[in-house]
Amino acid sequence: MATQNTKTLARLMMAPSVLLLLVWMIVPLAMTLWFSFQNYNLLDPSNVSFTGLFNYQFFYTDRAFFQSIWNTLVIVGGVLLITVIGGIAIALLLDQPIFGQGIVRILIISPFFVMPPVAALIWKNMIMHPGYGVLADINKFFGFQPVDWFARYPLFSIVLIVAWQWLPFATLILLTALQSLDGEQKEAAEMDGANFFNRFIYLVLPHLARAITVVILIQTIFLLGVYAEILVTTNGGPGYASTNLAFLIYRTALLGYDVGGASAGGIIAVVLANIVAFFLMRAVGKNLDR
Amino acid sequence: MGSITLNKVSKVFGEAKVIPSIDLEINDGEFVVFVGPSGCGKSTLLRLIAGLEDVSGGKIMIDGKDVTQAAPAARGLAMVFQSYALYPHMSVRKNIAFPLKMARMEQSAIDRKVEAAAKVLNLTDYLERRPSQLSGGQRQRVAIGRAIVREPSAFLFDEPLSNLDAALRGTMRLEISDLHNQLKTTMIYVTHDQVEAMTMADKIVVLNRGNIEQVGSPLELYRSPRNLFVAGFIGSPRMNFVDGAYAQSKNAKTAGIRPEHLGLSKDNGTWRGIVKVAEHLGADTFLHLDVDGIGPITARCDGEFGAYHGDTVYMTPDESKLHRFDEKGLAIKG
Numbered sequence: 001m002a003t004q005n006t007k008t009l010a011r012l013m014m015a016p017s018v019l020l021l022l023v024w025m026i027v028p029l030a031m032t033l034w035f036s037f038q039n040y041n042l043l044d045p046s047n048v049s050f051t052g053l054f055n056y057q058f059f060y061t062d063r064a065f066f067q068s069i070w071n072t073l074v075i076v077g078g079v080l081l082i083t084v085i086g087g088i089a090i091a092l093l094l095d096q097p098i099f100g101q102g103i104v105r106i107l108i109i110s111p112f113f114v115m116p117p118v119a120a121l122i123w124k125n126m127i128m129h130p131g132y133g134v135l136a137d138i139n140k141f142f143g144f145q146p147v148d149w150f151a152r153y154p155l156f157s158i159v160l161i162v163a164w165q166w167l168p169f170a171t172l173i174l175l176t177a178l179q180s181l182d183g184e185q186k187e188a189a190e191m192d193g194a195n196f197f198n199r200f201i202y203l204v205l206p207h208l209a210r211a212i213t214v215v216i217l218i219q220t221i222f223l224l225g226v227y228a229e230i231l232v233t234t235n236g237g238p239g240y241a242s243t244n245l246a247f248l249i250y251r252t253a254l255l256g257y258d259v260g261g262a263s264a265g266g267i268i269a270v271v272l273a274n275i276v277a278f279f280l281m282r283a284v285g286k287n288l289d290r
Numbered sequence: 291m292g293s294i295t296l297n298k299v300s301k302v303f304g305e306a307k308v309i310p311s312i313d314l315e316i317n318d319g320e321f322v323v324f325v326g327p328s329g330c331g332k333s334t335l336l337r338l339i340a341g342l343e344d345v346s347g348g349k350i351m352i353d354g355k356d357v358t359q360a361a362p363a364a365r366g367l368a369m370v371f372q373s374y375a376l377y378p379h380m381s382v383r384k385n386i387a388f389p390l391k392m393a394r395m396e397q398s399a400i401d402r403k404v405e406a407a408a409k410v411l412n413l414t415d416y417l418e419r420r421p422s423q424l425s426g427g428q429r430q431r432v433a434i435g436r437a438i439v440r441e442p443s444a445f446l447f448d449e450p451l452s453n454l455d456a457a458l459r460g461t462m463r464l465e466i467s468d469l470h471n472q473l474k475t476t477m478i479y480v481t482h483d484q485v486e487a488m489t490m491a492d493k494i495v496v497l498n499r500g501n502i503e504q505v506g507s508p509l510e511l512y513r514s515p516r517n518l519f520v521a522g523f524i525g526s527p528r529m530n531f532v533d534g535a536y537a538q539s540k541n542a543k544t545a546g547i548r549p550e551h552l553g554l555s556k557d558n559g560t561w562r563g564i565v566k567v568a569e570h571l572g573a574d575t576f577l578h579l580d581v582d583g584i585g586p587i588t589a590r591c592d593g594e595f596g597a598y599h600g601d602t603v604y605m606t607p608d609e610s611k612l613h614r615f616d617e618k619g620l621a622i623k624g
Contacts, residue, residue, distance in 0.1 A: 187342050188375035192389035192436070193363035202388070206379040 029270070035263035042257035055264035064240040064248060065265075069272065071155055072244040076223040076276070078159035079166060080216055086163070087170030087215065088208065092200075094171070095178050112168040120232040123161045124150070154234045154242035161229050166222075170215045177211035178204070213287040220280060224273050245269045292353065292443035292476035293318045294339060299348035301334055301500075308334050309500040311348065316444075316478065316493075321470050324480045325487040325523070326497035332480045333448055335497070339478065340369050340446050353443060363392075368437035369446040372453065374429045376421040376436075382408075383417040386435045393440075407435040410472075427458045434469070444476035451486065463489060484524055488512070496520050518619040521546050527576055527588045529613070536584065542614035542622055549576065549590040551611040556597075559604030563587060565597050579603060 039051040059065045094105060111119065127134050128149040136146035149157045181204065189199045225246045230236055236243035236251060243251065249269065253262030294316040301309040309331045316322050324332040337343045339350060341362035350358050357365050368389075376385050383404055390400045408414045411431040421429055430450060437445055447466070451459045467490050470477050481487055487494050488508045496503040496511065496519070504516040508524075515521035521529050529546045537545040553559065554577075563579035566586075570593065577589045577597055589605060597603055614622040 182373065182375065184371040184373050184375035185377065187362075188369065188371055188436075189377075189388075190342070191340060191362045191367070191369050192440075193392040194388075198392060202380075203377060206377075209379075 032263045032266045035259055036267050038260045038263075040258075040260040042259060051260065055260045056268070058261055059264055059268060064243060067240050068243045068245045068248040071240075071242065072224060072246075072272070073276075074155055075159055075162065075226055075244055076220055078156075079163045079223050080219060082159070082163035083166045083170040083219065084212060084215060086167050087174045088212075090167070090171045091174040091178050092204075094175055108171060109168045111165055112172075114165070116165065116228040117232045119165050120161055120229040123157075123164070124233045128157060150234050150242075151238060154238060157233065158226070158229055158242050161233070162223065162226055165229075166219055169219070173211050173215050174208060177208050181207050209287045213284040216284055217280060220276065224269075224276065245272065294444060294476065294478075295349075295351040295354075296335075296339070297349040297351065299335075299338060299350060300346050301331070301338060301343065302346040307500065309338075312500075312502055314495065314502065314505070316476060318476055319474050321467075321477045321479065321490060321492045322495060323487040323491035323493070324478065324495050324497055325482065325484055326503075327523075328482055330497040331500035332482075332497045334500075336369075336446055336448055336478060336480045340367055341365050366443045367446055368440045368442035368444075369448065370430075370433045370437050370450045372449045374421070374433040374453075376429060376432055378421055381418050381420060382413060382424070382432050382435075385421065385432055386413075386439055389436060389440045403439045404435075407439045410438070410469075411435050426454050427462060430454065430462055431465075434466075438469075438473065442475070444478060447477065447479040449481055450479075451481070452483075459486075466490065484526065488524070494524075496523060498523075514621065515546075515613065516621055518544065518546070518615050521613055521615070521621070527590065530587050532584055532587075534584075537614075540612065540614055543617045544615040544619070546613035546615065547607045548611065549588045551608040552587070552589045553606040553608060554589055554591045554595060554597075555604045555606070556602075557604065559606040561587070561605045561607075563603055563605060565599055565601045565603060568598055577603065579605075581605070 036055050037050060037052060038048055039054065040048045090108060094101075094108065098104065114122070125133070130136050130146045130148040133146075133149075135149070139146045147153075185203060186199065189203050194202065226244060227246045227250065230242055230244065230247045231250075234242040236247050240248075245265065246269065249262050249265040252258050252265055256262075294314075296312050296314040299309065299312045299314075300307070312335065324335060326332050334343065338345050341357070341360060341364075345358060348358075349356055352365055352367075377388065380388065386404045386407055387400045390403060395403075404417070405414070408417055411434060413428065413431055413435060416424060416428060416432075421432065424432065433450070450466075451462050454462060463486060466477075466479075470490075479486070479490060491508055493505060494508055494511055495505050498519050503523075504511060504520045511520060511524045515524060518531070522531070525548055527549050529548050530552075532545045532547070533543070537543060561581045561584060563581035565577050566580055567578040569576040569578075573593045575591050575593050575595055575597065577591060579587050579589060581587045587605070589603075591597070616622055
């Protein structure tokens with residue numbers, strides 16, 4: 001892939017897919033942008049008109065808007081924190097030679113294969129339900145009052161469910177990185193007098209830096225748009241306590257029938273995602289080029 | 291100080307007895323080389339001494355203290371690994387300083403020691419680089435630097451030169467020998483390369499299938515190998531072994547004669563052979579011959595001897611340098 005000839009050919013061959021992707025991205029984005037400047041409500045579809053920045057102003061003056069941005073960031077940050085720390089801990093454990101290693105690894109990975117609404121329903125009805133959830137049973141066993149998780153700690157409950165789903169992903173990536181650590185380096189550190197803690201800090205953690213970066217970047221992309229777990233469990237409530245930006249857009253579009261407003265929310269979500277991506281790349285992106 | 295004693299040390303991996311039982315005495319300041327073919331247990335033996343593997347039986351003593359159960363770091367040994375095992379995300383300075391930092395030494399003392407080690411190893415200009423920016427020889431020197439700052443009672447080298455090209459290997463061999471002369475610290479060196487063993491060692495330990503075949507200085511092993519294995523392993527090109535009538539006439543099952551102990555002539559001699567391949571090295575020529583009634587023989591002759599493929603050459607073994615072996619493959623004395 002070095003000569004002028006092959007470069008030109010490569011560009012030519014790539015052109016259709018690049019073009020298709022571009023259209024796929026540009027057209028919906030342009031349409032969303034267009035609708036965001038329209039007064040377009042499905043309850044009154046005959047009366048569509050240009051409203052300028054009214055939709056944005058509507059969002060900006062809505063208290064739910066800022067809460068939903070905050071909730072979005074809390075979900076992303078909380079889930080990342082739990083999955084990265086928990087993922088490293090579990091990966092370290094799984095890296096040890098244990099009896100039934102294969103089975104244990106499959107069990108650890110399995111939550112990732114459960115679809116988000118199903119996972120949320122399991123948590124809602126079988127684990128966190130104040131009447132017949134496992135956690136309520138445990139509380140009762142110790143003589144405590146059962147906790148109504150979704151009413152009292154709605155956002156924390158969502159974070160917990162989403163973290164449960166993403167923990168296997170983080171564990172898997174971190175485990176493969178851990179297994180690629182050179183055995184002689186570990187032995188050298190051992191001979192140099194580094195105990196387990198020092199080996200972790202000076203050898204394992206720097207080695208994992210790139211894998212952790214990959215985990216953070218990929219998860220952030222998906223966590224900015226958490227939706228199914230909220231819909232199935234709290235439905236964004238109580239009030240707006242567990243509504244993130246994606247869910248607020250859904251509320252505006254399909255509960256308020258406000259296409260224009262939802263489009264404005266979508267554009268704001270795109271901007272927010274880019275801001276997050278910018279800071280993320282500045283913070284951890286340097287780990288990727290080595 | 292750095293005398294190491296192995297007392298009936300054995301190592302078993304599952305069913306496989308890698309090392310049945312080894313007794314060995316290594317004196318302070320000696321350069322000892324463990325040599326043997328791949329899979330002979332030489333690396334395992336080194337790792338047992340380092341403490342990276344648990345022994346299955348027996349005792350390891352360092353300076354008279356029983357360290358069989360001691361942690362690797364507590365044994366006061368430093369190891370240089372085959373892959374160098376440098377920490378990739380640390381600069382050369384931090385790599386060399388790492389063992390001192392782990393020993394909680396003062397920063398000023400660490401700096402002093404690192405600078406001194408870098409000077410000895412010609413690494414002063416590279417202290418701020420990462421290992422990935424260094425050549426193979428430089429990485430090797432960093433690994434050695436990380437070992438010497440600890441001032442260990444003994445150095446352990448696990449095939450340290452096998453990843454280097456031939457020219458660099460020669461240079462590093464000299465540097466390690468030179469380092470040993472400067473530091474006068476015990477060094478244990480594992481290799482499968484008998485040239486490294488012969489050139490560097492004070493004492494060679496020849497291992498085969500987890501057993502010590504012979505221990506001695508390089509020339510002792512060369513002059514009087516104890517059995518067929520050592521005779522065949524030490525010396526390059528390897529010794530010729532002759533069975534049958536010729537050996538019986540010397541009262542032996544097998545007779546061994548080194549290629550350099552064959553007198554060559556173009557007119558007359560004890561054996562007559564035809565040159566199959568002639569390897570001209572310049573100063574020397576190795577002749578691979580087919581000898582009537584004996585089989586393939588390798589002979590070493592002067593570079594100017596002038597023998598080529600298909601020539602007929604006569605050989606006369608030097609009787610005083612002849613090695614005789616009995617049915618068990620052991621050398622017959624006298």
